[in-house]
Amino acid sequence: MTITDFSKNFSYRTLFENVFDPIAVYRVEDGNIIFIDVNPAYERVMKLKRENIIGRTFDDVWPYAEARWEGVIRQCLAQKRSMHCIGESSDVGSYLEAVAFPIPPDMAAVVFLDRTKLRRSENTLRKRQAQLRELAAKLTLIEENTRRGVASELHDRVGYDLICQLRMLRELEARDDTADIKPELDALIKNTESIIAGNRSLIFELSPPVLKEAGLNPALDELAQNILAPHGIKWHIITKGSADEYKADDSVCIILYRMARELLINAVKHSKASEVNIIINRKPEIITVAVEDNGTGLQGSSKGFGLFSIKERLLALGGNLKIISEQGKGLMAVMTCPLKMKKGEILHDDKNTFSGRSQTLH
Numbered sequence: 440m441t442i443t444d445f446s447k448n449f450s451y452r453t454l455f456e457n458v459f460d461p462i463a464v465y466r467v468e469d470g471n472i473i474f475i476d477v478n479p480a481y482e483r484v485m486k487l488k489r490e491n492i493i494g495r496t497f498d499d500v501w502p503y504a505e506a507r508w509e510g511v512i513r514q515c516l517a518q519k520r521s522m523h524c525i526g527e528s529s530d531v532g533s534y535l536e537a538v539a540f541p542i543p544p545d546m547a548a549v550v551f552l553d554r555t556k557l558r559r560s561e562n563t564l565r566k567r568q569a570q571l572r573e574l575a576a577k578l579t580l581i582e583e584n585t586r587r588g589v590a591s592e593l594h595d596r597v598g599y600d601l602i603c604q605l606r607m608l609r610e611l612e613a614r615d616d617t618a619d620i621k622p623e624l625d626a627l628i629k630n631t632e633s634i635i636a637g638n639r640s641l642i643f644e645l646s647p648p649v650l651k652e653a654g655l656n657p658a659l660d661e662l663a664q665n666i667l668a669p670h671g672i673k674w675h676i677i678t679k680g681s682a683d684e685y686k687a688d689d690s691v692c693i694i695l696y697r698m699a700r701e702l703l704i705n706a707v708k709h710s711k712a713s714e715v716n717i718i719i720n721r722k723p724e725i726i727t728v729a730v731e732d733n734g735t736g737l738q739g740s741s742k743g744f745g746l747f748s749i750k751e752r753l754l755a756l757g758g759n760l761k762i763i764s765e766q767g768k769g770l771m772a773v774m775t776c777p778l779k780m781k782k783g784e785i786l787h788d789d790k791n792t793f794s795g796r797s798q799t800l801h
């Protein structure tokens with residue numbers, strides 16, 4: 440179809456005239472892009488009169504336009520196929536998407552779509568996502584600080600009071616004048632001992648001492664012992680890179696430990712694996728902890744919260760989560776995290792702790 444056919448064709452002309460989006464038709468003459476036609480929407484949006492444009496070159500009409508707009512027309516004409524580009528137009532003051540398509544034999548029509556609102560919504564969405572991730576990271580650390588605080592209180596106060604009470608009960612039991620209530624005292628002593636044991640395991644669960652005392656590698660080993668061993672799943676800890684040389688922040692170790700816990704629980708819950716590898720790899724800037732099983736692998740789409748939460752929290756800390764899985768060949772979840780937290784982030788918010796025990800983790 441030539442431009443003459445195009446202009447004469449009533450239905451195309453009606454569409455061209457009435458469509459809300461600006462359309463311009465161009466041709467290359469002597470290396471210049473020439474305006475052949477524009478619709479009323481183009482006149483309205485670009486604030487130009489049709490009679491002042493037709494027959495003039497693109498450069499002449501838009502001397503300060505960004506290179507992308509002329510580029511898309513030239514590419515479309517040269518390659519004779521549809522092209523598009525998107526970007527800010529300083530002349531129009533909008534964020535535009537240009538869709539160029541060829542009109543054989545030698546013309547191109549370009550529809551300009553105003554994407555300003557879409558762009559604004561996308562920016563807002565991106566900002567909100569970033570805020571959400573930051574919140575998730577803060578939440579993780581505040582949660583850890585709270586756990587540590589509660590563990591300290593249980594250890595220093597409740598634990599101490601229970602030990603005192605146990606000693607008093609034992610002293611009472613040893614006296615001659617309590618012989619007639621010995622069975623009751625025995626029961627009370629047993630009961631107190633069991634509360635002390637329960638309190639101790641609660642403290643361990645809330646703030647694993649091995650993480651504080653021995654570091655991430657032994658802590659993950661103990662975690663695997665607690666989670667995998669009861670299900671008969673074997674595990675191996677594989678370490679690469681020196682923990683002394685590439686020392687991770689305490690908060691990084693705590694976060695990786697908690698997330699590894701979720702991955703090990705997932706291996707038990709979903710994989711039917713018989714073996715799990717926990718691979719800890721330290722490099723100058725980053726640490727990766729991978730949990731690899733030899734189970735079923737991902738079956739269909741994943742709908743839980745665990746992996747999503749790990750991913751969001753790691754992204755917030757400048758890391759990421761990669762899932763590598765093939766059906767029937769197991770699953771490997773690789774968590775990557777910077778060794779050090781950025782300064783200024785609320786990562787050691789000890790205001791949230793109670794009596795905050797100091798921790799050094801490797």
Ligand SMILES: Nc1ncnc2c1ncn2[C@@H]1O[C@H](COP(=O)(O)OP(=O)(O)OP(=O)(O)O)[C@@H](O)[C@H]1O
Binds near residue numbers: 709736746
């Ligand atoms: N090691 C694994 N082997 C096989 N499938 C897995 C494994 N880990 C996760 N999946 C699959 O991915 C899905 C998502 O895991 P995710 O941890 O996000 O959720 P969940 O464990 O189902 O629930 P929750 O929210 O309690 O963690 C699981 O439902 C499961 O189908």
Ligand SMILES: [Mg+2]
Binds near residue numbers: 701704705743744746
């Ligand atoms: Mg899970």
